Amino acid sequence: MEHKIKSIRTFIGAKDFNESRQFYCDLNFEEVIISHDMSVFKNENFAFYLQKAYVKDWVDNSMIFLEVEDVEYYLEEIKKLDLVSKYRRVRLSEIVHNPWGKEFFLHDPSGILWHIGSFN
Template sequence: MMQLNALSTRPFIGAKDYAVSARFYAAMGFTVTQIGPTLSVCVNQNVVFYLQDYYDKAWIENTMLFIEIEDLDTCHRQIKALNLPRQFTGTRLSEIKEETWGREFFLHDPAGILWHFGHFINT
């Protein structure tokens, strides 16, 4: 079996309104650095992704990312305190849900990207 010896995974996500999405991720605590006229890199500790000034409705509405969180309750409280749905049209935040595998909550960004924030049950 091949060993990747990877250092990171950095997905590319789109934005319906690039400037609004950049402000949204900055409000969430990401450092948003523009690296080209239509591309930024967003970094918050070990979570890194590229934000593109590109929108395709079908692609955006089917983009999901999962972040494994050590302390899900604290993370949820912190995101809830940002009051993102009042600041950014289209943003939605769910409550924490209990699943058979662990717990999670969901956050939709202004374009419709679905973020899963979760914590796995140790097995």
């Protein structure tokens, strides 16, 4: 089988849909509203769906790995947004160095865990 994949998109939930929408807009993703309870957030190479749906076990176990070119630059740009002060449940870590590469962690307002990193 030959895969001619154009994209892969995850669906994530939101404890407070409007707060999460604003959070992802603040992260500089473009929001395209699909319906009153779903939006797609994208940039030129990446997209994901945000749903007005909250299932604690699902959200608490949702993780996304976002591979970036320059981890240090990306972390500094996120820090400039001051999301931790703006959103009470948002958490941001420093860079962790692993044998396979490096990453830092960003929890969205609902608890979705973003791994943002690069591979060696």
